[in-house]
Amino acid sequence: MNLKDLAQALDIKCEYDLEITSLNTLIDSNKNEISFLENKKYINDLEKTNAGAVFVKAEYASKVPKNTIALICEEPYLNLAKASKFFAAKIVEIDGKKPIIGEETIIQENVFIGKNTVIGDSCTIMAGSFIGDNVKIGSNTVIYPNVTIYRDCEIGSDCIIHAGTVIGSDGFGFANTKDGKYIKIYQNGNVIIGDDVEIGANCAIDRAAFKSTIIENGVRIDNLVHIGHNCKLGKGTILTGQVGLSGSTVLKEYVIMGGQSGTAGHLEVAAFTTIAARGGVTKSITTPKMSWAGFPLMEHKTWLKLQGRIAKLLK
Amino acid sequence: MNLKDLAQALDIKCEYDLEITSLNTLIDSNKNEISFLENKKYINDLEKTNAGAVFVKAEYASKVPKNTIALICEEPYLNLAKASKFFAAKIVEIDGKKPIIGEETIIQENVFIGKNTVIGDSCTIMAGSFIGDNVKIGSNTVIYPNVTIYRDCEIGSDCIIHAGTVIGSDGFGFANTKDGKYIKIYQNGNVIIGDDVEIGANCAIDRAAFKSTIIENGVRIDNLVHIGHNCKLGKGTILTGQVGLSGSTVLKEYVIMGGQSGTAGHLEVAAFTTIAARGGVTKSITTPKMSWAGFPLMEHKTWLKLQGRIAKLLK
Amino acid sequence: MNLKDLAQALDIKCEYDLEITSLNTLIDSNKNEISFLENKKYINDLEKTNAGAVFVKAEYASKVPKNTIALICEEPYLNLAKASKFFAAKIVEIDGKKPIIGEETIIQENVFIGKNTVIGDSCTIMAGSFIGDNVKIGSNTVIYPNVTIYRDCEIGSDCIIHAGTVIGSDGFGFANTKDGKYIKIYQNGNVIIGDDVEIGANCAIDRAAFKSTIIENGVRIDNLVHIGHNCKLGKGTILTGQVGLSGSTVLKEYVIMGGQSGTAGHLEVAAFTTIAARGGVTKSITTPKMSWAGFPLMEHKTWLKLQGRIAKLLK
Structure with a gap:
């Protein structure tokens, strides 16, 4: 334009x-x-x-x-x-090429595959899934039923995406007008997922506002996890059930986040960090290989000590 | 009867x-x-x-x-x-009129549209979505794939509903018998959503037990948000990722709730209230334009002060 | 083998x-x-x-x-x-018998039903749902739209499963190699759900690694609840919105868990226990009929007392 x-x-x-x-x-x-x-x-x-x-x-x-x-x-x-x-891209492409499906790939019934989409060999795409326009999927990847992959997203090889998970939904972005309206920031980026990634059921991974939300090789994500726009998950990251990442969270490689933990946005977590269940990360963590807990977040050993001190309040 | x-x-x-x-x-x-x-x-x-x-x-x-x-x-x-x-209404209507679909509305394949349903002009209803019986949808609304809208619900114009979201599921209501059985309270109400509302992926918004769960104009809801039966969200309310509202929560206009925050049921939150991430609202908030945090909930500045005092316990 | x-x-x-x-x-x-x-x-x-x-x-x-x-x-x-x-079983059965569907059972359009599957009488299976191979469903059960039931799972009679819920997704299990790879533990068990169970929208209930994840008769589960592999929910258990159960959690009969509460894995909660909203259970609870709250968890009355003491810190 x-x-x-x-x-x-x-x-x-x-x-x-x-x-x-x-x-x-x-x-x-x-x-x-x-x-x-x-x-x-x-x-x-x-x-x-x-x-x-x-x-x-x-x-x-x-x-x-x-x-x-x-x-x-x-x-x-x-x-x-x-x-x-x-x-913003069209919501639905009318023109474009028929999808290309690799050899020995199984596509069950009631699957929608968009224009210009390319799916590799030996994949299984199960019933009720939606693979949008201009999507790329590698080889040997399994998409369980009722998964939605929005347009322009990329998924690697040897991945498993469990049922009901949504990849590439719009990030949560809008500007306020003076008279109290919210003007949508169209989320014109995508999601790029590497190889050997497994994602649980009913997760939601938002597409980037600009460029890409990135999930690198070997990541493991449990059920009902929320990943905001423009997050970047390093290789081997583990997110357990109901974790929530606000937009633009960067997790370096092999970060582990316990159940129902979360991050505020626009921060970075160093490699090999462990966040205990319910931990709430509100500032960047720069030293690798440490364990954290609580909200506000503190070193896990400090949190344990604090619980002892709090218990004393009861005496 | x-x-x-x-x-x-x-x-x-x-x-x-x-x-x-x-x-x-x-x-x-x-x-x-x-x-x-x-x-x-x-x-x-x-x-x-x-x-x-x-x-x-x-x-x-x-x-x-x-x-x-x-x-x-x-x-x-x-x-x-x-x-x-x-x-209780029938789960599935057998009789009834064919749905009425507006001009220039795109209905992708594998979409179910129920009896007596009316969809306005220039909407996009994407593959795998379910639009139940007796539903009304305004104009220019986008329903992404694999969304479920239960019977009798109403959605306004210029709305965006992201993939996997469920609107109109039964509220969580039952009575106990003396011998330990739960007798379902059939949720005979509906959900009414205004204009210019955007709802993220994999949310669940329950229908009312009686009358309506109401989401007013201009509301913005992020991913994986749970809204119980008979809630009422005022104009311009913002709910970020993984918020949970118990039944009969009333949020007045322009309330903002941070990630993973929640409310107990049967309470009201004043206009322009901000609840920080993880805040747990257990009583009504009657004064508008204040900021709250923590669980139990307290003023945000009090919460910050409290964290300082708690830190001192460690010395 | x-x-x-x-x-x-x-x-x-x-x-x-x-x-x-x-x-x-x-x-x-x-x-x-x-x-x-x-x-x-x-x-x-x-x-x-x-x-x-x-x-x-x-x-x-x-x-x-x-x-x-x-x-x-x-x-x-x-x-x-x-x-x-x-x-591991095949992801998709190619051979096998056609499903057997009971009398007066309604199957809407766009429903996938796998090989060897048996569905009882007077059920309603709504559009977009996926019923995998070798599944058993009793009589008079309602499966709302876009539900996914993975292969080998069993669901009783008089159940209601709300839209978008996933039953039988893989538990979150893998072993680490010395060079930082995760080797999947194939989840070769299933989920068995009793009679008169109602499950809300967009929940995720994982199949067992070995044997079965079990949900007994009369259980009530709200929306967006996560249940890890090999959990066992006793008769009459109530889980409200956004509860998360880690793997191998055993809840005895009539346990009630409040909104956004959770459990660490491999523990047991005694019968008639009540966990308040946000409560985090990290150890087994052996005495029945008690009320608990907080994280770390404590008796509910102790938690209330603690909040009083914490409030004093502010003076």
């Missing part, structure tokens, strides 16, 4: 001709992408951005790099939300 | 002829409805009821208003449960 | 001819089953086992009973995992 047309649609002044292909964060944007600065704590990212254009308030316009076009507006995040709709 | 026949079926004495159309609470009943008094804390409601008849213990019979018939019994709630079955 | 062939496949020395039919725990194994000892705290079980063979480290070989063959290896649990694959 041409930047001039986009700006006009949003009622922002802009006379530059530039082909815009998508939206992205300040850090990751390239010269054909638009980004935004809403929160001034990301001002350093603004100064370093390679974005073609950014939505920005007038007061920060001077910080916009030379090669980036400043789209001056009062509500940058709201404009990003409005812009996101222009880059 | 005639009251005399109903009473006879329940082995309760009653000689009055009265057409009964449904069951309801003491407060909301009209003269063709039956209600009940089990817990004496609702005795004031009994005195004010407009119900045609009430199940009531002998000791409270004198409190039944003049125009209301007292159905004297030892176990009023149990009798209500037994009565509820007589007012 | 012949033991010699199995041992050879695992690169373990064994010259005995013995027909092995399945894997099992030390306590429950019979002479045609294999078991294992990984954790020395089960050494007493090893001494009493009736298993035909056990995977065991060299240091414990002397404790293996006379009639049991010791399969000496360095990583018994890992070998069990590798062995489990040989006893």
Whole structure:
């Protein structure tokens, strides 16, 4: 989409001709992408951005790099939300190629497979599952019944996805207007799942707002787990039942999270970290191989000590 | 159903002829409805009821208003449960009109649409979804794959319901018999969802026991959220991942609930309240625009202070 | 499978001819089953086992009973995992008998029913549901839309299973290799559900690793509940919304668990126990009819007292 047309649609002044292909964060944007600065704590990212254009308030316009076009507006995040709709894919592809199905792959009845989708060899896709448009699935993967895989998602080889699980639903993102409406940020990214991943029943893994929610090789996920948009799960991560990850959580390799534990968003957990059941992670954990518990989170041994001290209160 | 026949079926004495159309609470009943008094804390409601008849213990019979018939019994709630079955709709309608589908609405394959159902214009109903009998859906609404909408539910325009979500499942209600059986209270109400509502993946929203579970305009619900029967979510409410609302929770407009937070039932939360992640609401919140956290719940700033005090215990 | 062939496949020395039919725990194994000892705290079980063979480290070989063959290896649990694959049923049966459907049973469209499956009289199986191979369902049971029942599971009469619920998904079990891979323990058991059981929407109930996950008569389960493999729920148990049970939890009859409560695995809860909302059970509860709360769990009255003491910290 041409930047001039986009700006006009949003009622922002802009006379530059530039082909815009998508939206992205300040850090990751390239010269054909638009980004935004809403929160001034990301001002350093603004100064370093390679974005073609950014939505920005007038007061920060001077910080916009030379090669980036400043789209001056009062509500940058709201404009990003409005812009996101222009880059949203169709909900359902009408045109496109018939899916390609590998050899010895079993597709049961009542399965929907979208346009341009490619499924490898020796897979089993069970009844009632939905494989959206433009999906890629490797070889030897089992999709149990009533699974939903939204468009554009990728799943590796030797994976097992249990019944009822949803992969690629929209992340939870919207901007507020001054009169109390929520404007959807269209989630134009996808989910990419590596090889040898097993995901339990009735989980929900959201697609990224921009780019990808990533689940690396060898991950194990139990039932009823919620993974927000733009999370990244390192190799060998283990999430047990009813874990919830807020958006943009990064778990490095071999992190283990106990039942009903959770994370606040936009944080990183070091490799080989263990979070006990019900643990609530609200800040990044930078030292690997430690065990944590509680909410607020503390070292597991501290939590045990604390329980002793709390028990004393009762005497 | 005639009251005399109903009473006879329940082995309760009653000689009055009265057409009964449904069951309801003491407060909301009209003269063709039956209600009940089990817990004496609702005795004031009994005195004010407009119900045609009430199940009531002998000791409270004198409190039944003049125009209301007292159905004297030892176990009023149990009798209500037994009565509820007589007012339950069929699980599957055999007769009824073919559904009416609006213009430019896309219905993918493997979709079930029930009798008497009306779907508006420009909707997208994706594969594997179930739209029960007597459902109404507005215009421009997207139902992602494998969604289930039970009979009699209503969904507005411009809504998005993500994959695997269930709307209108039975609320969790039953009465105990003395010998340890649970008698189902048939959930004869429905769910009514307003316009511009987005609901994430694999949520469960129960239908009302009587009347409606209500989700007003502009609400945003994340993944794996549980909403019990007879809840009412005000305009612009935001529920993040894995929130759980017990039955008859009322959230006024623009309440925000953080991840994995919850409410006990039969309470009300004032407008513009914020509940932090994991907060557990067990009493009504009457002052609007405040922030709360913890379980038991306390003001968010108190909770932060408390964490400081608890940390001191470790020294 | 012949033991010699199995041992050879695992690169373990064994010259005995013995027909092995399945894997099992030390306590429950019979002479045609294999078991294992990984954790020395089960050494007493090893001494009493009736298993035909056990995977065991060299240091414990002397404790293996006379009639049991010791399969000496360095990583018994890992070998069990590798062995489990040989006893796994096919994901999809190709051969087998057509299902038998009882009289007056309604099967809506888009329902998949597997080979050898038997469904009783007067059931309702709604659209989009998946009933796997070799499943048994009693009479008068309602399966709402988009439910998935995996192969080999059994459901009684007069049950109600709400939409989106998954019964019989694989338990969360795997063994670690030294180089950081997880080897799946194939979940070769099933789920057995008694009569008069109601299960809410979008629950996940895992099949057993060996033998059965058991849900007895009269159980009531709310929405979004997670039940791990090999759990056993006694008669009349009540689980409210978002409860999570780790594997091998045993709840005796009439246990009640409040919303978002949970259990660690391999423990037992005495009859008529009440766990308050958010309660976290980490040890067995042996005295019946008591009320508990908190995490760590304590008597409910103690928990209330503790909240008073904690409140004092703020003064």
